[in-house]
Amino acid sequence: MAVLPYPHWLPEALREGYGIKHASPLKRSTFVSGRALSRRNYTSTPSEVAVRWLLPDADAALFEKWFQEDLVDGAAWFLCRLRTPLGMDYHKSRFVDIYEGPTLSESNLWLISATLELFERPLLADGSTVYPDAVLNSGIIDLTANREWPK
Template sequence: MAKTSNINYPADYLPTPLQDGFGLTPISPLLRTQFTSGRARQRRLYKSTPTQAAVTWLFTEGESQLFEAWFSEGLTDGVSWFNMPLRTPLGLGDYVCRFTDIYDGPVLVGGKYWQFTATLELWERPVLPPGSTEFPDYIVNADIIDIAANREWPQS
């Protein structure tokens, strides 16, 4: 079941998190039972599990003020789920997220910017839809297909 939210990250006023140091950590959907023989039984316990994302922002002073106010008022101090554009291996897309705890910061960087770091919980792991592995060439060579299509096909 897909999660939705009517709260949006103020992307028109605040930048997306920095790509440097951005990382995704999926929560395991597996249940593993170790036997005394040394073997183990492993099975999928859940089909949909969250992913945690380590994020960092650099904000100007005004952006910092807006971010902290949005976190406090708009998200009820980080309790609420919200929609946010994030870059994953699937590309830039909107994901339903929430903060796992309050952010760290602000930390003054270079005498001009304020750095905030946090861990976000994405409702779903960013993976291709079921059935996508039937056409691995289209996945692995998507950039070649995109380049050829844009270079060779006329504009409409």
């Protein structure tokens, strides 16, 4: 089954309450002496993101139908535009469980809260720590290349 695109009518998630929680890739064994051995058990683990949307009446109704029909009550994967330390990008996501709400807010908009599962933990490419200055100064490099590069 194909991964569904993010709906154009659905705004980005609110900042309030937004957070990423990673699943641990480690396996830990504790010995009788009190010492412990930690080792990597998995190389690819999912992450969970807490998201919230404030939607007007029509968008909230459309959201509920999109969740029920297109996402098969949240079981299907879709591309969700999310902010991570890597910036704004689309991530393969699905709902962990049914959303909470809609709850009517003081601004007469509907608040919908959910937890999304990201297929992969958003990380830099392998080898990025070899040249950390390239990552740390990427904003300056991008600005300089776009402003000063000959056309």
